[in-house]
Amino acid sequence: MTRLQYSGSFTVEKNIDQTRSFLMDPRKLFLSIPGVESVDSIERRLRVKFKLDLDNIGITDTGGYLSTITSVMLFDYELKEHQFSLRGKGRSGGSSINTDFTAVLSEQNGITKLDWEAEVDPGLILRMLGEHRVSAASGTLISMIIDGFRNAISSI
Numbered sequence: 001m002t003r004l005q006y007s008g009s010f011t012v013e014k015n016i017d018q019t020r021s022f023l024m025d026p027r028k029l030f031l032s033i034p035g036v037e038s039v040d041s042i043e044r045r046l047r048v049k050f051k052l053d054l055d056n057i058g059i060t061d062t063g064g065y066l067s068t069i070t071s072v073m074l075f076d077y078e079l080k081e082h083q084f085s086l087r088g089k090g091r092s093g094g095s096s097i098n099t100d101f102t103a104v105l106s107e108q109n110g111i112t113k114l115d116w117e118a119e120v121d122p123g124l125i126l127r128m129l130g131e132h133r134v135s136a137a138s139g140t141l142i143s144m145i146i147d148g149f150r151n152a153i154s155s156i
Contacts, residue, residue: 004122004135006142009115012153016082016107019114022156023084026077032152033145046075048088069093082106095124114149118142 012019022028026046030039035050049072073090088099103116120138 002121004120004138005117006120006139007115007117008146009113010146010150011111011113012150013111014153014156015110016105016112018156019105019112019153020079022153023079026075026079026086028152029149030075032148034148042074044076046077048073048075048090071097073097073099095122097121097123112153116146 014022027039027041030036030046030048033050036048037051038047038049040047049070051070069092071090071092073088073092075086075088078085082105084103084105086099086101088097088101090097098121100119101116102118103114106113106115120142122138
């Protein structure tokens with residue numbers, strides 16, 4: 001099993017209490033992700049359905065047969081004092097996918113910094129498309145997700 005790993009940080013001009021308040025409603029967080037179509041609560045988990053435009057993440061040579069992939073994931077969400085995590089399992093493009101995302105919050109002068117790490121197990125998609133292509137596409141997708149998070153938190 002190959003797990004792709006990513007990490008980074010970003011800041012928002014909101015204090016840590018405002019940021020935590022936003023993160024207490026994970027629906028808002030998921031709805032800030034491009035392509036998310038629905039977020040439903042199922043027994044303390046979140047079921048997230050989204051469409052992935054393959055052109056937007058750099059996969060353009062599908063022979064015109066495939067331009068989007070619908071993914072359905074179930075996420076466990078946990079918010080502790082200065083950390084939140086998302087653990088997801090689901091399917092995308094006929095393949096099982098697992099994700100882990102953790103962010104640690106810190107504040108300095110009313111600005112919150114989020115240091116984050118993400119791991120993705122793309123399952124069979126990795127074998128079908130190759131590690132280089134999947135890693136690049138996943139990196140692009142994660143950048144889009146992080147931008148969505150940053151913009152949503154900044155808008156509160």
